[in-house]
Amino acid sequence: MTTLNSTARLTGLAYLGLAISGMLGFLLVRQQLYVPGDAVATTANLVGNEVLARLGIAVDLTVVLTQALAALWFFKLFRRVDAFAAGAIAAFGLVNAVVILVAAVFSATALDVALGGTAPAGDQAATAQLLYELTDASWNLGGMFFGLWLIPMGWLAWRSGYLPRSLGWVLMVGGVGYILSTYVIYLAPGLADSSSALTVPATVGELWMVGHLLWKGVGPATDTTTPTQAVSSPRPS
Template sequence: MSPRTARLTGLAYLGLALFGLLGHLIIQSRLYVAGDAAATIAGLSAHGTLAGLGVAADVGVVVTQALAAVLFFRLFQPLGALPAAMIAGFGLINSMIVLVATMFTAAALASVRAGDPVPVLLMYELNTAAWTLGGVFFGLWLIPMGRLTLRSPDLPRLLGWILIAGGAGYVISAFVAYLAAGTTTVTTVLAVPASIGEFVMIGFLLFKRRWSSAPPAAPRLPLTPRPSSAPR
């Protein structure tokens, strides 16, 4: 693995985490009041700059998710072309889903600023649904990442299993979120392994000094002994 590629991948992944925390978890929770259109519109009107920062942070998620997807492919491709391609593919799909989700909140903010608000609450509900259902692809990008981590001589096997568990948790939570009301605690718990695994992965990518220059050699099959030539 290339140390330079590892650092760039870690920076992109760190950017993804920070933009996601800022935009979707911190800022949006201050602006969007579930089930209350008037309060949501009032929040956007009173905190237009903050809302704009939230949209910008979500765009940051789109960019860093796409970069991380491509860089993870480059980093892990020597360990397995198909799983590395799965990381890139699912990561890019998730980036597109976040872009669509951001379009909803951007349209809501633009309409409020123009003084002719569209159904703002609907826009935020669509945004939330896109993030929730998009978790399927976020989970699917973590599972092959975990598999390749298990193959890597530079990363701990435990991290690989945590990433696989976290990816499965994200996929399951997308179903759980709509199977019954009041499942917020369950979906939060399901996301815990992913959060742990991602930040540990970021730490290794950014701060590990030595990386193997080549992937581990595949086990060799025993050679079939050649039959001895018959005596002449």
């Protein structure tokens, strides 16, 4: 159990890094730089806040790093419970990391263009805006894979017996909410702003998971066998 708890706390540490860097990137950086539908304002923000823009790129890279590490540590934590589901967490988490890496490439290129790099027809503002819109689209579509990684995570939390089963349900509901919110963004653009409500269970579940792994680790596994499985075969006479 000591080794398992060490794995749990390293997993929680990586997940905490993912949560912090993700919130910093969205709340501190993107909202101050990207102005939807206003190429001139976005470019002016990039030029006038170069340090902040570079910090945003570094934060996005931290998201990529911590997402990849969390994916691998979750696999190690749960592989003995169900190798296929643990592999699903790792696979979807790593795909999401690649999507965010692509978003970081777009935002880094937007900054280069805004600061005087080459741009088609010399229209730096329009090109920088397009690149930031691609960044935004990458983050939105990445929500699909983030939802997909929460579902097996929740199932394994429920199945393992050494994490609260209610936590597993919250994570699975949150994963479905993330997937639905991705569809809402593109199928019902008028409801895009309210679609964030669908991700609330995911946020609750993630914070709960991080806190539990770091504070309590994992408890002893409870018996998850069904009564039928528990019945032993009769001994030969």
